[in-house]
Amino acid sequence: MKVASVLLVLAMFILVFKMYSWVKSGRMSFTQSIFWLFVWASMGFFSIYPQYADLIMNMFSMKRxxxxxxxxxxxxxxxxxxxxxxxxxxxxxxxxxxxxxxxxxxxxxxxxxxxxxxxxxxxxxx
CATH class of the missing domain: 1.20.5 (Single alpha-helices involved in coiled-coils or other helix-helix interfaces)
Incomplete structure (x- = not known):
C-alpha cells in the first residue's frame, strides 16, 4: 500500500469523526453525512484497491x-x-x-x- 493511500484512509477516518460531531451539533443533517460518508468510503476503497477502479473504468471504456x-x-x-x-x-x-x-x-x-x-x-x- 502506498503512503498516499494510507494518508487518504487516515484523513477519511478523521473526517468521519469530524462529521459525527457536526451531525451531533446539528451543523450537518444525517442525510448529508451519509452522502459524504459514501463519497469518502469510496475514495478510501479505490485508493486501497485501485484494480477495482480500473475494472469500473474498463466497464465504461475509459482508458485513463x-x-x-x-x-x-x-x-x-x-x-x-x-x-x-x-x-x-x-x-x-x-x-x-x-x-x-x-x-x-x-x-x-x-x-x-x-x-x-x-x-x-x-x-x-x-
Missing amino acids: REFFIIFTALFVVYFKVFNVHGDQLDNSRKIRDLYQALSIVSFQLDTLKKENDIFKKQNRST
Whole structure:
C-alpha cells in the first residue's frame, strides 16, 4: 500500500469523526453525512484497491484514470447541485406556507383587536 493511500484512509477516518460531531451539533443533517460518508468510503476503497477502479473504468471504456476521477467528481457535483436545488424549492414552499399562515394570524389578530375595541366602547357607554 502506498503512503498516499494510507494518508487518504487516515484523513477519511478523521473526517468521519469530524462529521459525527457536526451531525451531533446539528451543523450537518444525517442525510448529508451519509452522502459524504459514501463519497469518502469510496475514495478510501479505490485508493486501497485501485484494480477495482480500473475494472469500473474498463466497464465504461475509459482508458485513463484521470478521466474516471474527473467524470466521477462531475457526477458528485451534479448530484449535490440537484439536491441543493430541491432543498431550495422545498424551503421556498415552506416560506410561502409560513407567510400565508402568518397573514391569516395577523388578520385574526386585527379582527380580535377591532372586536375588543367595540366591546370596550360598549362597556364604557353603559
